[in-house]
Amino acid sequence: MALLNLHLKVWRQTGTQPGHFQDIEAPEIPDHASFLEMMDIVNERLIRAGQDPVAFDHDCREGICGMCSMTINGMAHGPERGTTTCQLHMRKFRTGDTIWVEPFRARAFPVVKDLMVDRSAFDRIMKAGGYVSVRTGAAPEANEIPVGKEIADAAMDAAACIGCGACVASCKNASAMLYVSAKAGQLNTLPQGHAEKDRRTLAMVRQMDAEGFGNCTNQYECEAACPKEISVRWIAKLNRDYAVASVKELVGAGRQQSQAGE
Amino acid sequence: MKLDSKIPSGPMAEKWSRHKQDSKLINPKNKRKYSIIVVGSGLAGAAAAASLSELGYKVKCFCFQDSPRRAHSIAAQGGINAAKNYQNDGDSVHRLFYDTVKGGDFRAREANVHRLAEVSVNIIDQCVAQGVPFAREYGGGLANRSFGGAQVSRTFYARGQTGQQLLLGAYSALSKEIARGGVEMHTRTEMLDLVVADGETKGIITRNLVTGKVEAHAADTVLLCTGGYGNVFFLSTNAMGCNVTATWRAHRRGATFANPCYTQIHPTCIPVSGDYQSKLTLMSESLRNDGRVWVPKKAEDCGKPASQIPEADRDYFLERKYPSFGNLAPRDISSRAAKEACDDGRGVGPGGRGVYLDFSEAINEFGENVIKERYGNLFDMYERITGESAYKQPMRIYPAVHYTMGGLWVDYNLMSNLSGLHVLGEANFSDHGANRLGASALMQGLADGYFVIPTTVANYLVTQKPGAVTTAHPAFKEALEAANGRINQLLNVKGKRTVDSFHRELGLLVWDKCGMGRNRAGLEEALRRIPEIRAEFWENVLVPGSGSVANPELEKAGRVADFMEFAELLCRDALDREESCGGHFREEHQFPDGEAKRDDENFCYVSAYEYSGDLSKPILHKEPLTFEEVHLTLRSYK
Amino acid sequence: MSSLQDSLSRFYASSIGKKLLVALSGLALIGFVLGHMIGNLLIFAGPDAINEYGHMLHTMGHGGLIWVARLGLLAAVVVHIVATIHLTRQNKAARKDAYGKEATRVASSASRIMIFSGLTILAFVIYHLLHFTVRVGNEYNNPALYTAMLDGQPVHNVYKMVIDGFSWAPASVFYIIAVALLCNHLSHGFASLFQTLGLATNKTWPLFQKAGHAFALLILIGNCSIPIAIWLFGYGR
Numbered sequence A: 001m002a003l004l005n006l007h008l009k010v011w012r013q014t015g016t017q018p019g020h021f022q023d024i025e026a027p028e029i030p031d032h033a034s035f036l037e038m039m040d041i042v043n044e045r046l047i048r049a050g051q052d053p054v055a056f057d058h059d060c061r062e063g064i065c066g067m068c069s070m071t072i073n074g075m076a077h078g079p080e081r082g083t084t085t086c087q088l089h090m091r092k093f094r095t096g097d098t099i100w101v102e103p104f105r106a107r108a109f110p111v112v113k114d115l116m117v118d119r120s121a122f123d124r125i126m127k128a129g130g131y132v133s134v135r136t137g138a139a140p141e142a143n144e145i146p147v148g149k150e151i152a153d154a155a156m157d158a159a160a161c162i163g164c165g166a167c168v169a170s171c172k173n174a175s176a177m178l179y180v181s182a183k184a185g186q187l188n189t190l191p192q193g194h195a196e197k198d199r200r201t202l203a204m205v206r207q208m209d210a211e212g213f214g215n216c217t218n219q220y221e222c223e224a225a226c227p228k229e230i231s232v233r234w235i236a237k238l239n240r241d242y243a244v245a246s247v248k249e250l251v252g253a254g255r256q257q258s259q260a261g262e
Numbered sequence B: 001m002k003l004d005s006k007i008p009s010g011p012m013a014e015k016w017s018r019h020k021q022d023s024k025l026i027n028p029k030n031k032r033k034y035s036i037i038v039v040g041s042g043l044a045g046a047a048a049a050a051s052l053s054e055l056g057y058k059v060k061c062f063c064f065q066d067s068p069r070r071a072h073s074i075a076a077q078g079g080i081n082a083a084k085n086y087q088n089d090g091d092s093v094h095r096l097f098y099d100t101v102k103g104g105d106f107r108a109r110e111a112n113v114h115r116l117a118e119v120s121v122n123i124i125d126q127c128v129a130q131g132v133p134f135a136r137e138y139g140g141g142l143a144n145r146s147f148g149g150a151q152v153s154r155t156f157y158a159r160g161q162t163g164q165q166l167l168l169g170a171y172s173a174l175s176k177e178i179a180r181g182g183v184e185m186h187t188r189t190e191m192l193d194l195v196v197a198d199g200e201t202k203g204i205i206t207r208n209l210v211t212g213k214v215e216a217h218a219a220d221t222v223l224l225c226t227g228g229y230g231n232v233f234f235l236s237t238n239a240m241g242c243n244v245t246a247t248w249r250a251h252r253r254g255a256t257f258a259n260p261c262y263t264q265i266h267p268t269c270i271p272v273s274g275d276y277q278s279k280l281t282l283m284s285e286s287l288r289n290d291g292r293v294w295v296p297k298k299a300e301d302c303g304k305p306a307s308q309i310p311e312a313d314r315d316y317f318l319e320r321k322y323p324s325f326g327n328l329a330p331r332d333i334s335s336r337a338a339k340e341a342c343d344d345g346r347g348v349g350p351g352g353r354g355v356y357l358d359f360s361e362a363i364n365e366f367g368e369n370v371i372k373e374r375y376g377n378l379f380d381m382y383e384r385i386t387g388e389s390a391y392k393q394p395m396r397i398y399p400a401v402h403y404t405m406g407g408l409w410v411d412y413n414l415m416s417n418l419s420g421l422h423v424l425g426e427a428n429f430s431d432h433g434a435n436r437l438g439a440s441a442l443m444q445g446l447a448d449g450y451f452v453i454p455t456t457v458a459n460y461l462v463t464q465k466p467g468a469v470t471t472a473h474p475a476f477k478e479a480l481e482a483a484n485g486r487i488n489q490l491l492n493v494k495g496k497r498t499v500d501s502f503h504r505e506l507g508l509l510v511w512d513k514c515g516m517g518r519n520r521a522g523l524e525e526a527l528r529r530i531p532e533i534r535a536e537f538w539e540n541v542l543v544p545g546s547g548s549v550a551n552p553e554l555e556k557a558g559r560v561a562d563f564m565e566f567a568e569l570l571c572r573d574a575l576d577r578e579e580s581c582g583g584h585f586r587e588e589h590q591f592p593d594g595e596a597k598r599d600d601e602n603f604c605y606v607s608a609y610e611y612s613g614d615l616s617k618p619i620l621h622k623e624p625l626t627f628e629e630v631h632l633t634l635r636s637y638k
Numbered sequence C: 001m002s003s004l005q006d007s008l009s010r011f012y013a014s015s016i017g018k019k020l021l022v023a024l025s026g027l028a029l030i031g032f033v034l035g036h037m038i039g040n041l042l043i044f045a046g047p048d049a050i051n052e053y054g055h056m057l058h059t060m061g062h063g064g065l066i067w068v069a070r071l072g073l074l075a076a077v078v079v080h081i082v083a084t085i086h087l088t089r090q091n092k093a094a095r096k097d098a099y100g101k102e103a104t105r106v107a108s109s110a111s112r113i114m115i116f117s118g119l120t121i122l123a124f125v126i127y128h129l130l131h132f133t134v135r136v137g138n139e140y141n142n143p144a145l146y147t148a149m150l151d152g153q154p155v156h157n158v159y160k161m162v163i164d165g166f167s168w169a170p171a172s173v174f175y176i177i178a179v180a181l182l183c184n185h186l187s188h189g190f191a192s193l194f195q196t197l198g199l200a201t202n203k204t205w206p207l208f209q210k211a212g213h214a215f216a217l218l219i220l221i222g223n224c225s226i227p228i229a230i231w232l233f234g235y236g237r
């Protein structure tokens, strides 16, 4: 196992106060360690030296909870494709490297502290329509509605999203389209989600806009950064679903019945 | 104290339906007046919060992560069991019930397990309706696979992400209820204490992890759905934030803690690679469907590359010892077998703590593509972590702490001995006995949250006047002061050692003495050492920063402080239980061939500990276990 | 009625709504760019061909159709520009603080300068309209100089105007730069619009991308061939 000597440039910030980069030397880092374990080592040293350790979000360290969130050398989750920060290992770096470590930057993701950001905007988008309105206990027998393997697989592709926000962080416009399209796309693809498709699509997109994310310019930086490699074709689907839902809303389709009495 | 399990009378198969019949109802208008605190947003918590809100209760839900979707349930890979018998392979509610009781080494309550098996089928229906993308067959029906410890295919799965998909389903239901106004969600909020007012559980004390504000919340009942305590071992497959704080604080307020020594070691984890390691990573058990476990027959072969060890010199020890289950033997058994091989000096990889999980035969038989389709993401994960490709050489695996069967004691209504405190999911002790079968924790969390608590919580609530106790009650003031006091105490030690260094020291000790194999001498040593480490912690820990901002070190310190106390109870229970059962293996109690030796005569009970005020002198209460349906037998997987 | 207005304004206010308008107006402009190029290439078929074409455009539907086309184009241009400027400003605002270290993995450089290529095209279009359509600062409107006979009828001598126009080096250079930027704009924009309209799938996307590059190249070669032939090779002079 080799040891690496690294120079870090780490973003330090407390709440809404202006932040800055701190230069931190990180000598003798085992190359088998994960990126977060490297940060653990750095923090232990900072604490022992009486300094403030670097705050960052993490939990599962298995690449599934979506909590970890660092922009490493300008790339959300770092240079390895399809990999979260916690699953990135130091053997991807060389001794002597300078590594920039920044938070996931977006207006809609305000910095909490150092590398921790507030991604509650994602929860509010889900709240706007990211569900099937079925009550507990009101479900039909599971095999009653057959779902073709292709459809189920496609829905699963979208459902793999871990809600990390790397798509937003890597997008030149801090757009959340990949996330929203994956979330809406999963449910819009499955028969279970069909009844609420239009309402869901409109509501989720509107909430996304209200949160202050940017707009998609079809550059696909999101897909390249996404640890689950969610395809940008989900964005195409969201665009289509949104267009259809908007036109229906525009002409009032589906409302004739209820308004017939007016 | 008498522990009344409140098991309904009647035949096993009718207990739950009778209990539902007999449970109290609250009319919709009155439900709105009751408020419920749900701590935790994992499968158990999210399912409970959503379902209770649908019923009309006012729910406040808490989690320490930044979103309910990140609860540790998200990490479950393998699958969820249900007695659907879609495969027509002879499965039934009774068989799932039987397998679970046997898998738990006859240390679980029959009635609870039967209920679990009954509602398992509803869970799948519910999740499918929510849009959970379970694996399907071409015809459009749901697919199944088999899992350790079962001879039928009853496990439903969603690639390697079953936990995430189920949790996203529950989270979507929760989101729907948050939108409707039925649930008030508090993220990045950690529960620090439980508030018991005049003998009834009426609230919690929390700390806002962003602002540092310590606050009191009152409600008519409290549900703890805070997961397991596996991180007492420092290295485990649990997420970094998993903690015992919520349940431990409840214990200190009077809730009995049951069977803490029942901890599960998962056989297929990636071995430790160095002392910087922060956690261990599980490789789904499903890998054992196609992988064969072996070590070299001769210790001197261990240094050689696997490819240079001829077939004849390999010891496929699971197949050899357990011919009928082979590589699919239950977790505790497989883990112990791996430990034995390594103790025998035949372990592979750095430090000799690893065994091979070999796919070469499956790759030859089905082709690399098929294996890639089945396990591609796991192989990728393995390669990212170890830098080795499991297509080219066998994986190295070693057991690691994974799940904790013990937890707060609850009755059939999921209520603790502490009136008004309900405990769901991994946080309670109820359904898995001394060992949990694969794909059963997800089932239990969702069963508790979706189907059990919505019925049983009313039995308690009808005895309460809604809103009777508010945060103005002196019990809240006392608890607030205590919580603030602890925070200040932690910050003011200003010692020399980091929180992690203490956690690591404690974890290593507990793993060493109270891990896969336990014996009296080791446990006694641990019981001597733990109070010393704890004392040093309070004198020498260094927690930087202040309590009034986001301070992850302070959060960790609080959790580790509770692990320090809990670890003692864990070892004490392990010492007290002079038998081997399930995940609890006392080296003194084994058959000559190394199999666990249960002692039904003397230990067929649940150990429930009451806090006495002295950490070293908990009061043991015993709930005897009686078996009507299942005959106590030697648990053999040969 | 007001509910329809409501829906419309919500549509425009939304990110995807604006994007869809950009894509549709972009599609209209692509159609125009293609038609306009084909028409212009008639210059190589000699004076009569292009003069007749010019005359035809002006007399279609008793001279009304060209105004319909112009208004349609104007609407497309206005929608395209207003919406893209809106989008671009929102996009800048969405990343309040820039990264200390920027990295780009896959975004093409064309996609990153859409607003600059677009605005330069706009500047050129204005100049181009003043030059050849309104014809200010030149003599192209002088019937004495720019009249040709077509089937015994006097018509505007488009051929001579174009030859004279591109004989002046700065005009040719500006034209070529603008067309190059248009090519750049389309190398991203063409395929992109299919993604925006929701027509791209994993199977069709590579096709759209190839078609986009081919189309952009076609526009580049087709359009630039005119000033290059005239200015550098003296065609028609």
Ligand SMILES: Cc1cc2nc3c(=O)[nH]c(=O)nc-3n(C[C@H](O)[C@H](O)[C@H](O)COP(=O)(O)OP(=O)(O)OC[C@H]3O[C@@H](n4cnc5c(N)ncnc54)[C@H](O)[C@@H]3O)c2cc1C
Binding pocket: B039, B040, B041, B042, B043, B044, B045, B062, B063, B064, B065, B068, B070, B071, B072, B073, B074, B075, B076, B077, B078, B079, B080, B162, B163, B189, B190, B191, B192, B225, B226, B227, B228, B237, B238, B239, B242, B243, B245, B246, B282, B402, B403, B424, B425, B426, B427, B438, B439, B440, B441, B442, B443, B445
């Ligand atoms: C790697 C791995 C793989 C697994 N695979 C499987 C599998 O394939 N099949 C299976 O059946 N089981 C599996 N399990 C086990 C299963 O995932 C868990 O037992 C189960 O998900 C626990 O759910 P829960 O709702 O009880 O708790 P958790 O999901 O752990 O949720 C705990 C919740 O409580 C909150 N919380 C905790 N403490 C506090 C506090 N002090 N204050 C406020 N909030 C708090 C957390 O924020 C979280 O929301 C696996 C476990 C692991 C570790």
Ligand code: HEM
Binding pocket: A215, A216, A217, A218, C019, C022, C023, C026, C027, C029, C030, C033, C080, C081, C084, C085, C087, C088, C114, C115, C117, C118, C119, C121, C122, C185, C186, C188, C189, C190, C192, C193, C194, C196, C197
């Ligand atoms: C003949 C002229 C033009 C043509 C043919 C054209 C064509 C297109 C097309 C096809 C797109 C892609 C739409 C999509 O992604 O869905 C586009 C995008 C864009 N255009 Fe134009 N355009 C022209 C002029 C302009 C002008 C004058 C501007 C100046 C403001 C401009 C600015 C932009 C911008 C900024 C985008 C990117 C918008 C986004 O992706 O969000 N374009 N254009």
Ligand code: SF4
Binding pocket: A160, A161, A162, A163, A164, A165, A166, A167, A168, A178, A179, A182, A222, A225, A226, A227, A228, A229, A230
């Ligand atoms: S789409 Fe990908 S990058 Fe975006 S939140 Fe989901 S997993 Fe993260």
Ligand code: FES
Binding pocket: A057, A058, A059, A060, A061, A062, A063, A064, A065, A066, A067, A068, A084, A085, A086, A087
């Ligand atoms: S810490 Fe969970 S995905 Fe990285």
